[in-house]
Amino acid sequence: MKNSFRRFLILALNHAIFLLFVAVLLVFSLLSPKFFTTGNLANLLVQSSSTAVVGVGMTFVLLTAGVDLSVGAIMFVAAAVAGKLVLLGAPLPAVLIAIVGVGLASGLVNALLVTRLGILAFIATLATLYVGRGFGLWLTQTRAMNLPDSFLTLGTTKLAGIPLPLLIAAFVVALAHLTLTRTPFGRQIYAVGNNLDGAKKAGLNTGRVLASAYVLSGLCAAIGGILSLAQLGAVSPTFGTNREFTAIAAAVLGGTSLFGGRGGVFPGTVLGAVLIQSVENGLVILNADPYLYPLVTASIIFLAVLLDSTRSRLLAHWSRRRVFVEKTI
Amino acid sequence: MTPLLQFEAVEKSFFGVRVVKQVSFKVGQGRILGLVGENGAGKSTLMNLLGGNLQPDVGSMQFNGNIFAPKSPGNARDAGIGFVHQELNLFPNLSIAENLFLTDFPVNGPFIRRGVLQQRAAALLKQVGLDLPPVTPVEHLSTGERQLVEIAHALSFDARLIILDEPTTSLSTRESERLFSLMRQLRSDGRSIIYISHALGDILRLSDDVVVLRDGEVVGDFSAAGLDQSKLVSLMVGRELKQLFPTRKPASAGDGTNEPSSLMDVRGISQAGVARDISFTLHRGEVLGISGLMGAGRTELARILFGLDPHELGTIKVEGLELTGSPKRRIQERMAFLTESRREDGLCLEASIADNMALVTLPSHARTPLRLLDFTRMREALGKIREAVRLQSKLNDGQAVKTLSGGNQQKVVLAKWLLAEPRILILDEPTRGIDVGAKSEIYQLIHELADKGAGVLVISSELEELTGICDRIMVMSAGKITGEFASVEFDRERILNAALPA
Numbered sequence: 001m002k003n004s005f006r007r008f009l010i011l012a013l014n015h016a017i018f019l020l021f022v023a024v025l026l027v028f029s030l031l032s033p034k035f036f037t038t039g040n041l042a043n044l045l046v047q048s049s050s051t052a053v054v055g056v057g058m059t060f061v062l063l064t065a066g067v068d069l070s071v072g073a074i075m076f077v078a079a080a081v082a083g084k085l086v087l088l089g090a091p092l093p094a095v096l097i098a099i100v101g102v103g104l105a106s107g108l109v110n111a112l113l114v115t116r117l118g119i120l121a122f123i124a125t126l127a128t129l130y131v132g133r134g135f136g137l138w139l140t141q142t143r144a145m146n147l148p149d150s151f152l153t154l155g156t157t158k159l160a161g162i163p164l165p166l167l168i169a170a171f172v173v174a175l176a177h178l179t180l181t182r183t184p185f186g187r188q189i190y191a192v193g194n195n196l197d198g199a200k201k202a203g204l205n206t207g208r209v210l211a212s213a214y215v216l217s218g219l220c221a222a223i224g225g226i227l228s229l230a231q232l233g234a235v236s237p238t239f240g241t242n243r244e245f246t247a248i249a250a251a252v253l254g255g256t257s258l259f260g261g262r263g264g265v266f267p268g269t270v271l272g273a274v275l276i277q278s279v280e281n282g283l284v285i286l287n288a289d290p291y292l293y294p295l296v297t298a299s300i301i302f303l304a305v306l307l308d309s310t311r312s313r314l315l316a317h318w319s320r321r322r323v324f325v326e327k328t329i
Numbered sequence: 330m331t332p333l334l335q336f337e338a339v340e341k342s343f344f345g346v347r348v349v350k351q352v353s354f355k356v357g358q359g360r361i362l363g364l365v366g367e368n369g370a371g372k373s374t375l376m377n378l379l380g381g382n383l384q385p386d387v388g389s390m391q392f393n394g395n396i397f398a399p400k401s402p403g404n405a406r407d408a409g410i411g412f413v414h415q416e417l418n419l420f421p422n423l424s425i426a427e428n429l430f431l432t433d434f435p436v437n438g439p440f441i442r443r444g445v446l447q448q449r450a451a452a453l454l455k456q457v458g459l460d461l462p463p464v465t466p467v468e469h470l471s472t473g474e475r476q477l478v479e480i481a482h483a484l485s486f487d488a489r490l491i492i493l494d495e496p497t498t499s500l501s502t503r504e505s506e507r508l509f510s511l512m513r514q515l516r517s518d519g520r521s522i523i524y525i526s527h528a529l530g531d532i533l534r535l536s537d538d539v540v541v542l543r544d545g546e547v548v549g550d551f552s553a554a555g556l557d558q559s560k561l562v563s564l565m566v567g568r569e570l571k572q573l574f575p576t577r578k579p580a581s582a583g584d585g586t587n588e589p590s591s592l593m594d595v596r597g598i599s600q601a602g603v604a605r606d607i608s609f610t611l612h613r614g615e616v617l618g619i620s621g622l623m624g625a626g627r628t629e630l631a632r633i634l635f636g637l638d639p640h641e642l643g644t645i646k647v648e649g650l651e652l653t654g655s656p657k658r659r660i661q662e663r664m665a666f667l668t669e670s671r672r673e674d675g676l677c678l679e680a681s682i683a684d685n686m687a688l689v690t691l692p693s694h695a696r697t698p699l700r701l702l703d704f705t706r707m708r709e710a711l712g713k714i715r716e717a718v719r720l721q722s723k724l725n726d727g728q729a730v731k732t733l734s735g736g737n738q739q740k741v742v743l744a745k746w747l748l749a750e751p752r753i754l755i756l757d758e759p760t761r762g763i764d765v766g767a768k769s770e771i772y773q774l775i776h777e778l779a780d781k782g783a784g785v786l787v788i789s790s791e792l793e794e795l796t797g798i799c800d801r802i803m804v805m806s807a808g809k810i811t812g813e814f815a816s817v818e819f820d821r822e823r824i825l826n827a828a829l830p831a
Binding site: 178182183184187188190191193194195198199201202203204261262 | 402403406418419420421422423427431432434436439440441443
């Protein structure tokens with residue numbers, strides 16, 4: 001009886017994301033008839049694609065027991081560079097290459113700070129956050145940059161009836177999922193996140209594994225920035241602000257542990273991203289006070305972290321050694 | 330036949346201190362070499378040289394007939410040397426198979442060939458006699474099973490020489506036996522083993538050759554046949570250690586009378602899955618041992634007594650007053666608990682000796698009105714306690730605890746608790762992984778405490794230790810007390826019988 005309760009509780013905690021998801025859908029569907037419609041749900045998915053992609057990169061870093069606070073700033077820089085180039089009349093392929101370059105370069109800076117200089121990930125990426133924002137503000141001269149409609153079609157183009165942003169997100173997620181579950185590098189990420197010293201002793205090139213995670217996070221952030229840009233149509237000075245927290249929340253809600261070594265992008269981070277977007281989307285539909293949004297997002301992040309620590313604590317508590325098995329009558 | 334491994338006049342110094350001096354010995358093909366020595370005798374340094382973590386200053390090593398000068402753990406591995414360290418190096422969040430091939434996954438393009446991975450892992454597990462699916466996460470494995478996985482890992486790159494460093498300290502008797510038979514099988518396959526342990530009985534039973542290290546020098550290189558334990562001990566210590574266990578004066582209540590007077594009264598403690606109706610009395614000035622097999626519930630009982638874990642039924646009374654509440658309350662009642670895992674639970678490894686020793690009694694060194702620490706008074710107290718526990722005087726108070734040997738670390742933990750002047754002291758495996766000299770000193774400390782009227786509860790898996798230092802021994806099995814013996818009736822066989830599951 002007690003055991004089955006425990007098993008149920010652990011199952012619930014491990015799948016809390018599904019329960020939350022159903023609860024959120026249910027609540028908003030009841031509050032507004034406009035929420036649970038094909039149109040809105042499709043819209044919701046497209047809106048989630050940016051968060052999902054940034055969250056995927058964040059998942060890699062969190063799995064190594066690190067964190068990347070600079071993703072929002074990288075989104076901003078990528079969008080600002082893209083905007084500049086588009087306004088200067090650069091061809092689309094050149095713009096895309098530049099964005100990939102921005103992402104890789106920013107990630108590489110983080111990687112070097114963390115692996116070569118041995119700076120704590122939290123501090124290193126906090127520094128690059130400020131550098132990135134400063135660079136972006138200088139580039140845009142703190143003025144909003146409106147992009148031509150020709151660029152915005154990127155966000156609305158459909159291939160085989162599926163919106164392009166969704167396809168890009170799906171591609172990134174699939175690639176990340178395969179990498180994490182099926183490649184040596186992916187499995188080594190889990191080892192490094194579990195025990196860095198142990199991984200070194202086991203002969204892993206831990207520096208390379210860690211560095212790759214930050215580079216991938218930077219790349220994902222840049223791609224996510226463009227997906228956001230295609231939907232918003234403009235680069236404002238606050239573009240990408242606080243998106244690092246949404247990305248962390250998406251990953252952690254999806255079951256990735258802040259302590260490293262546990263979690264994954266699918267279904268985890270993807271569902272986390274969609275969940276967060278659902279709440280935002282629902283609030284918009286309900287015409288809620290926009291000043292409430294940060295409070296709601298904060299509550300979700302708090303909930304995510306609480307779930308993570310509760311689960312870890314309960315598992316540790318219950319896996320304590322028993323010396324005999326209680327006989328049941 | 331040429332030896333598989335040969336040390337030739339190897340030397341290594343740290344900061345001008347020679348820790349390995351002119352060490353030469355050989356490990357033969359298909360032989361088990363027992364390597365013994367007190368903590369700090371140079372065993373770890375020697376193994377670090379072999380593993381490529383350190384390089385010798387003078388001298389050379391030969392492996393398989395070639396000069397062997399590893400620059401990194403990878404070199405040693407490639408040469409065919411596998412290490413199974415005391416602290417296992419596995420990743421509990423990965424599967425057995427992934428752990429075995431972490432740096433060497435079979436791949437097809439970018440992807441792991443999962444079928445091949447499982448197959449190879451299964452073959453290795455079969456070799457070490459571990460009957461588990463290779464996809465099992467390592468976190469579901471017991472310590473003994475994890476050790477077998479480590480050995481399988483050494484076999485995965487076909488190690489010719491396997492180093493086992495203190496492999497049995499956290500194994501049950503049955504798991505140890507399983508490990509020993511695997512070691513014999515590896516030997517008959519022609520592999521060589523360096524077996525490092527403080528369990529001298531096991532060393533003599535398993536090894537073909539025994540090398541004794543003392544202060545960085547080889548002081549004995551024998552064939553195991555014809556050796557005995559007392560000879561090994563005297564070589565290790567460098568003097569005839571006539572008595573490991575100090576003579577015990579009859580238990581006294583500390584007040585001159587010989588009447589046993591009750592200090593702690595435990596009645597009917599029960600907790601689902603952990604303890605069943607446990608009752609006993611600890612007297613003033615008594616050393617009470619708790620014997621039992623691994624997993625009999627001894628540590629769990631200690632945790633309940635110290636208030637770390639709850640109990641559903643029963644009472645714990647100290648001098649007639651019932652104990653309740655958190656460990657903090659127990660400490661105020663002058664109870665102390667030395668845990669079995671000193672590195673994890675007993676010490677702040679990065680902190681200094683002084684900081685660790687002062688941890689429990691810190692508030693008592695604070696001065697009103699601002700509650701600032703009175704360092705002069707604190708240092709005085711620390712100085713006294715250092716002497717009391719016989720901490721080596723060359724150690725600096727500011728030195729990080731992680732740099733100390735196991736014996737000195739344990740003395741720091743003891744000092745920490747002794748500062749609180751406990752009347753009840755619970756010691757869980759107080760001499761695990763500690764060399765003979767330090768052991769003997771800790772035994773003396775235990776007796777001194779009891780002589781001053783404290784009650785000491787000693788949990789140990791070494792029966793010899795309990796019979797050597799206790800006034801009375803209780804035996805636990807499956808969460809129950811299954812026997813109690815006064816010192817006149819100590820009898821290995823009867824105690825062991827009581828410990829076996831009914």
